[in-house]
Amino acid sequence: MSTLKIKQLIMACSLGVMAASSQSYAQGQAFPTKPIRFIVPAAAGGPTDIVARMLAERMGQSLGVPVVVEAKPGAGGNIGADFVARSEPDGYTILMGTIGTHAVNQTLYKNMSYDPIEDFEPVSMVISYPLVVVSNPKLPVKSIAELIEYAKQNPGKLNRASGGSGTSMHLSGELFNNMAGIQIQHIPYKGSAPALTDVMGGQADLAFDSIVIAKPLIEAGKLRALGVTGEERSDALPEVPAIAETLPDYAMTSWIGVLAPAGTPEDRVLALQQEIAKALADEKVANHLKSLAAEPVGSTPAEFKAWIRSETDKWRPVILETGASVG
Incomplete structure (x- = not known):
């Protein structure tokens, strides 16, 4: 599924998703009541960090609690992703995942400490670029x-x-x-x-x-x-x-999205997804991202999960064909 198709689908069903999120949010336990940790699996100053901070600022204003961005770089994002996978599944520790942490590393790395599918609850794809x-x-x-x-x-x-x-x-x-x-x-x-x-x-x-x-x-x-x-x-x-x-058929588009640890209650996943959608709908945020060639997406959890699976299938043969490998 292309990014454009994802965006069109989101536009068609966004009101329903927001309503379902609000209803689930209201029925569940109060959330959030304390700061949220936003883990970035890359060094500060990079694209994942920049987008995370932009999103965290807007979400913090809306939620009324601090959303703290914390960088945990190394091993192609595996260190930060593993940290979130092993965190309490309560919605208070979330990951800014990437094409690397969730579509590439399981093929590229010989030994993985986490499962990118089983150990996470996809929340929302944020941008493509x-x-x-x-x-x-x-x-x-x-x-x-x-x-x-x-x-x-x-x-x-x-x-x-x-x-x-x-x-x-x-x-x-x-x-x-x-x-x-x-x-x-x-x-x-x-x-x-x-x-x-x-x-x-x-x-x-x-x-x-x-x-x-x-x-x-x-x-x-x-x-x-x-x-x-x-x-x-x-x-x-x-x-x-x-x-x-110059090189016909060459194309590569990256993406960034938010994920929570597996087992995070559905109402909290939906509450986070709702806040991400609101942040990306903010004209100032959207225009800033677009000025930097980053296209706001804001998918549902189900759409993001399907996207991760499709990207994994896309890049597995490329990695195997090129012989790229990390011990």
Whole structure:
């Protein structure tokens, strides 16, 4: 199911979902009565952290309790995800999950401490977004075509930083390598912020990363944009070509969503989903996200669960075909 179809379905049934959420919320035990912990499985300053803080601020205002964002980076998001999976299923500890923690890592990692399906209750998909390929301005390439040609002429010379193994930043690069017939070495970091810092400093050559945090660095001339990973150009960077314009059929769209530990009462899951939907419906929040190429979604728990399963099925063969693996 495409993001567009999800959005259309949400628009059609949003009033019913909100009503059902409110009724369930009223019937259950009072919630929340204390601060909510929002766990981000990536380093502070990255796209997951930025979106979590934006959402937490709006939810906190509506709920009347603090929504505290706490970063627990490492292992491609597995550390933070495992922490939430083992937390009390009461709705007070929730996860900002990613394509890595819930659709990729179970295939990429040989040993997983949590089950992305059985150990969580999906709450809502929050946003979807394309990535942008950025390089150090001193790298002698100015387009995707030149990057591919340079990589072929200099085998083993180039490397690419990412926000961690199993992230969309990692897998988008693996897909690019595979489709272009090149090999750009992957270097995982504990988040987008440190990865892009090293690209700017010349310790890494390039990165596939979120437009959310790369755009201001591109505009400041600290990074050079080579291409975006969506099927088409992004409104946030309209002058930057889609990779597919050079490499037909290449497409990669990342996403972020909220999940609670398995066993969290349904009324609390629905209460959280309702607050997320309200936050994303806020014009200021929606416009800010769109300005950064992040498309607000706000799905129901059932829709998000189906999306996770479809994304898992999509990326499993890509990982196996590229040979990407983490011990």
